[in-house]
Amino acid sequence: MSNPAPASTHPEATWWRQAAVYQIYPRSFADSDNDGMGDLPGITARMDYLSALGIDAIWLSPFYPSALADGGYDVDDYRNVDPRLGSLDDFDAMVAAAHESGIKIIVDIVPNHSSNLHPWFQAALAAAPGSPERARYHFLDGLGEEGELPPSDWPSHFGGGAWTRVKEAAGPNAGQLGQWYLHLFAAEQPDFNWDNPEVREDFHTTLRFWADRGVDGFRVDVAHALDKDMSLPLRSKPALEILVDDGSDPLFDRDAVHEIFAGWRSVLNEYDPPKAAVAEAWVPFTDRRLKYARPTELGQAFNFDLLQAHFDGTEFRTIAEKCLSEAEASGASSTWVFSNHDVVRHASRYALPDDSTLETLEAWLLSDGVTPATDLARGLRRARAATLFMLGLPGSAYLYQGEELGLFEVADLPAAALQDPTWFRTQHKIKGRDGCRVPLPWSATELNFGFGGTPWLPQPSWFALQAADVQDGTIGSTLEMYRDALALRRKLQTEESLEWLSGESGPLVHYRRPNGWEVLTNFANKPAPLPSGVDVAKVVLSSGDPADATTTIPAETTLWIAP
Template sequence: MTTPSLPSPDAQWWRQAAVYQIYPRSFSDANGDGMGDLPGVTARMGYLSALGIDAIWLSPFYPSALADGGYDVDDYRNVDPRLGTLADFDAMVAAAHDAGIRVIVDVVPNHSSNRHEWFKAALAAAPGSPERARYHFLDGLGDRGELPPSDWPSHFGGAAWTRVVEQAGPNAGQPGQWYLHLFATEQPDFNWDHPEVREDFHTTLRFWADRGVDGFRVDVAHGLAKDMSLPLRSKPELEILVDDGSDPLFDRDAVHEIFAGWRGVLNEYDPPKAAVAEAWVPFTDRRLKYARPSELGQAFNFDLLQAPFNAVEFRSIAEKCLSEAASSGASSTWVFSNHDVVRHPSRYALPDGSTLADLEAWLMADGAAPVPELAQGLRRARAATLFMLGLPGSAYLYQGEELGLFEVADLPKESLQDPTWFRTGHKVKGRDGCRVPLPWDAAQANLGFGGTPWLPQPAWFASLAAAGQDGVAGSTLEMYRSALAWRRKLQAEESLEWLSEPGAEVVHYRRPNGWEVLSNFAATPAPLPSGVDLAKVVLTSGDPAGTGATIAAETTLWLAP
């Protein structure tokens, strides 16, 4: 069964779309087993439509042992039975399209799971076999091959190599070769020099595109091409340290040939399918290559996600990213939260200047130290959201941020499931705190999620449940609904004019149609810029400018033309 695309297709729909990320296991549980599923997404399509988004992006829903929350994929062209069936997927896409919502799915090309049929065949085959050539199997170092082939670390802690016990050949039953996994042991990396790997992913793209999918989010897009020439070069850190494409593991020039091939597949459709790269590349010119029209068309920039709540930072990032997008022919992307990071209201609630190490220490202390200023964190998050939603480009929203959810920092240790927790010897909690199942209705069991959630919901979730915010003026949910509705009405050309001076605490910009956005990043009220007509204010993230002379602390205003 195939599902048609939206009627009256617009090939440029993605350029200024509001995209809502759904982490399926934690969104809505339709069958009561405690795990969110595709029928649960379909059942909430009315909520998504009322929110006013343009597209949903689904994190992996494929068969998986969940060693890495579904990013360990057993079968790229099927649905995990715990989440539904292909028929359920088709019904979800049809419901989304009927609601005017497009569908983006995650594709995970850097690695499969260790239960993928290809990897099982590789384990059953002898060293040097065609089956092993689809992955990276190498002999170890040392007198007996007892040392890994290199010093490369895993993103989740520990070494990026695991040794296998041979099942075939003269050394059957003995420790043998090592395979590469830049993430969990259960996630062996594909060899993208192998033509079968390339063609199989082309088949996967066509499979989902033929079922009506409108676009793809590409996981670890910068990691596919690797320099495996012997001897392997040392790389004790996972950061990309050079901007010339010579890093052995990431952002190599050869990756762009791969994505040019993907663009050829995506362009087989009318309109062409959209794609966005998750490419953590610190060098602007190199990141933009993924966003070229000849490749994926867009690439995430995570600059705002990594920035403190600060006027100078936000303005300079916006200027830089808009300039970059214009030079590449893409549109910019904006994101504050996703399934991999601490939710931004919690980040903004911690003391200014908090680092990644501080965040990790805060999580390990169950959120007890330093004590977050939650009211300030949410106030800043709301102001930042309106600042971002006014910018040209596409906005990526993470499920639950429209409810003002904070990170669940004090999950019971026995409930943690992120591989980072285990591979670091319980020294880093990982990402479970942003993946807790959503609260829908405080009056229902399990806050309306469904069965007993796979991660426990804290008691305070009840106060932020969707039903309790529905129709309540000033609630975070209603602010998001209003912002997305006004955003559609006010959408303009992909440019803006800065009306405030660089360094000002009140950042003021105007879109070409006269839509104005003012954000006060200061912790105290600030004078309104001269010439601002408060009669034109249609939306505020916080307190209105009551006196007519000031804008409240940490607040954003929208003025219609």
């Protein structure tokens, strides 16, 4: 494995450890040229809003040239900007504006697969089986008498099989159906072969390209899937979500992936301060997930534990204790997240019945988006309480655009508007992720709620109630709560530790940070007596109405208490 450079002494070397990072899905943030698609100049134009919000960094979802078969995660060119979103000059201007505002930039890197329009894949299609061009991807002969069956039973994440057969353009079988290529996601997203040195070196070049343009860090998509066991015969894996804990899975979390990221760390450490990185590694075994977060690799890995948890005090405390302990053991800092571009917004998840499961969410995203019943007021109340609980914790907080407005999932998008590949690959059974990607409402009264041109996904009329200009300056609004919390959070984030003041279980969870700040959350659906010693005069922030906290803490509410 590559040896990382010595630890940097640069004063900003560890900026990421307790940063508040705001994810922007570029097509849905702000549209500067009125074509209905958000763009990089739109982000630059809203930099004052982001600065006033109080974030430390922007995580920019893919903005590269793409046919949008998977919302930009099908990349045609890793070192350019989609012309619909701007240019490299626009990217440089956005980075400069962010840095002037004290905001770092993290960009999404998609290393598991390219687009089928990437020049390498187009060259692979034009070449013969066994060629160097095909060796950059996973091309195999099929099974059956004439190769008519896919090489394995591996499924795609978006539904259907993970293999697509090609018509040969060269070689003795030109013009006939021939080999199959692997795509763990959509057919338009062929998987790279990371055993190929060309692939490894090309991504090192991509990391340097963006780092040289001033990028401060990288979010690594599907980090746990790069290495695959392609030895024949391929092993069966009919269920992608079931992993083993010893690194022997044929597709995910294999030990060899860590050699890849050690190489990345060597590249990232060429800069001072070193560039940050965070792995998206959906690995259920924490001791294995933390390998991605080692200082010798990416340095940080998402934990999605709170995102997957019910709104329950015992569950939240157990997760926080576990994740903080694991982060300390790995040398990383913990990460906290409730929403992103891939999941139902947490204000809507918390509005579902308490016994909701993944199947409940999928049912909710089916035909009409109205079953099961939701309690949106309760969902938002819980989302606000959960957010303040999370923002008080040591570690970095990842926020998703629109959650600061208290936005709900747009679950009733018309079928004709849907673009997520899940909708098509499940034969219109599951709507997928479009409901959390609807363009933001900036103004309650402007056309298209101030987003720009006619949005690429339709906005619901209720967006007027949660538009940014309605909440701006409104005491008690979700936007102002986020602003207050992020401003106060900078005072909280000193030492990466806390002291629990409540018992190990129960609906009331209470902790204190080293500088004396306290966070108190009532997860119950009824008020609870304030713990002894809590001075209501020192409550500086509440997820509910602070006037309601006198001798009790209201139901589903978080308080921040100054020392």
